[in-house]
Amino acid sequence: MSENLLQVENLGKRFGGFVALDAINFNVQTGERVGLIGPNGSGKSTLVNCLCGTLTNETGSVHFDGRNVDGLVAHQRTRLGMARSFQLPRPFVSLSVAENIRVPLLYTVDARKGLHHMKPAELHDHCVEVLKLVGLEAKAHDSPRDLTQVEMRKLELARAIAAEPKLLIADEAMAGLSQSEVTDIVALLIRLNERGITVILIEHIMRAVMSFSQRLVVLVSGRKIADGRPDDVIRDPEVERAYLGQ
């Protein structure tokens, strides 16, 4: 029986008068593969931002790996083991692709090691390994500005993977990818999961979500309306009405 890696209790977030998230409760066990779906504007990215510390939730609490992370800023949560990719890629444009990967290696992975810093050769190897995982090793010395949209999404994902997280949240990492590329990324995420990384996959591509998830969570208008086995959830009439039926 796995422990809860992530525990979200009563999470609420408003922007002025607009309620973006309303009393969200959900848990993720260590090693799980969870899919998070919902219409545009349902609050999925807001939820990710609150979990990772980019935004501060007004109500509720988040427990990660047994600790209460409320009040911790984003970089502290990343160092604890939460990593996320951004829905709209946010590369460091004045650095090369390889240097983009180097940043989380330096500031997260290496920072965890305390006084025993990685040697330059080690860093380099880690860097290359991550780039190979997403198929970007040929572009290591290019500028992010020279990448295609698809390659930028891969870089975004790679940057999150480079932080050696316990929990990886992939926010619409596959938008715009071809069929085979989607299959590749799903396979990659499953491989990472087999290595022990818990994954939350946020996607619109149902094929990917269904083939990947052990559990499916549905968010509509800031509320969780379903949480269970994927086959059960997509047959839930409320889910059909709110999301799939469109």
Added chain:
Amino acid sequence: MRSLPFLLISLAIAAIIFVIARLLQNDYVFFAGYTVLQFVVLATAWNILGGYTGYVNFGTAAFFALGAYTTVFFHKLYPLPIPLLIVIAALVSGLVGLGMGYLTLRLRGSFFAIATLALAVVLQTLIVNWDFVGGSRGAYVIRPREIPILGSYIQYLFLIMLLLAVAAIVTARTIERSRLGYGFATIRDDELAAEAAGVPTLKLKLIATMISGAFMGMAGAPFPYYIGYLEPSSAFGLPYAVNSIAMPMIGGTMTWIGPVIGAVLLGVIQQVATVTISSAVNLLLVGVLLVVFVVIAPNGIMGLFPKRRKKSAP
């Protein structure tokens, strides 16, 4: 090139510059050179925060004046040797930078910029109302005539500023190529993504503010001896802010070379303009150049050269 060879080469170049200056047998060279070197320090210092992390500091004058008034304070109390004054000024300015940063760096960049302007005015008001350092009437600091070994005092001041410039440049370059430099660059490029990647952005910004402020204060410490009479409106003058922003923006903000190029270029132009036309026109020139460059060549002169991708490993 690793940092130590660079430091040695820089010191060698500095020594050559000093020797040439002495050979010219003209004190004006030292007076004008001091001003240009001072700009090199200020521009480099500004760039550590403004260029590397993207947080604009309009209050260069505040830190510079802090350094200058630290000297005045001790001059009235008990005169200390300039190198010691520089160290004290670094501490004072660095601490003030830390404090100001702590108050304002959690805000967006534009709020930070406005806050730096506010700080400059608050400090100026405090100094103006503090009679011990002269208040609004100003303070006289008599420059000694001579100094052992070197001879004229202005040569001593020039040498000090030369060494400060080397220190500032070496510091900037070392930061740029280090892990810290990567962190700064990510803050500039996308602070949100930097945080998500594990970069402790607040801590790094505070470090940048401290180092930047400290060097500005160090540049200000010898100033009262250079100018002889210090009063708040000149010490806190806007030209310092404009110059320390214009020089890196014109030279290029991404590397340590940009501020140096901008400082030397603009510094020399200003010396010429002040002497041949007038000091007001000279200021106008700086302002116009700043606006023109910012609009047309956002990456400055260095930005016109193709980028070399190589960065040495941290």
Added chain:
Amino acid sequence: MLVSYDLVLNALIAGILLGGFYAAVTVGISIAFGILDIVNIAHPAFIILGSYIAYLVNSQFGLDPILTSIIALPVFYVLGAMVYQVYYLSFERRGQDALRGLAFFFGLLFITEVLLILVFGVDYRYVTAAYIDWPPLHLGVIDIPMRMLIPCLISLALLGTLQLFLSRTFTGRAIMAVAQDQLALKLMAANPIRIKRIAFGISIATAAMAGAFLIVIQPVEPSIGREYIGRVFAICVLGGLGSLPGTLIAAMLLGIVESFTATFYGPSWAPAVSFGILLLTLAVRPAGILGR
């Protein structure tokens, strides 16, 4: 220190009148920064420009400064539109970081000040107008100088007009909307860039009037603009970005605090007040990289 009742009352009234004036000075920034998110730190420079234009016309033709500013409104509007166009083409469209935009306005601020020094010199300039020499209004122990009252009243009228414009007209509401949702605006067949240009033009036009108020209230010289940077942003932040009623209240508050400081501690401390309030507000205000 014995605090006399009439001193306090007069300081209060002076502060309120000052606040009315400050509101006119700030409203341009409330629009540019509060609504359009453009950090126009050169705004005080435009105000001083307005003051000097009022001075010129007043000294040459004897025309009332405030009247001059009303005539100058369209000129300043066009100036603002042009400045925005350059700003947009150079920075907003390129997606440049905020640094460059700030440096741009800072450069403008500096250039304006130096040009004014070159043309007019550093001497204080003042205007002559009928009501400046009128005796103050006496209300009990309170003295209300006309040179403060008239600008304050007209300033309130200016703010009222702007508020009506922003809330009742299509263009005005489009301006309020442009900060929040450019896409929605496009769908409503309004061009966001044009809307922003109009808004910025209005912002600079208000500077013309504020400049006239300034030179009626006190003599001006080129570097005065800098004192106002802190005041303007302090009021804007304190009053809540983009809210005109908030601007008015914050302006009054600042005016009162400054007035009391000047009365009881001396005028040389006044600049520190506004900038100090600004720093305090910024420090205490809820922080957040995503939040405004």
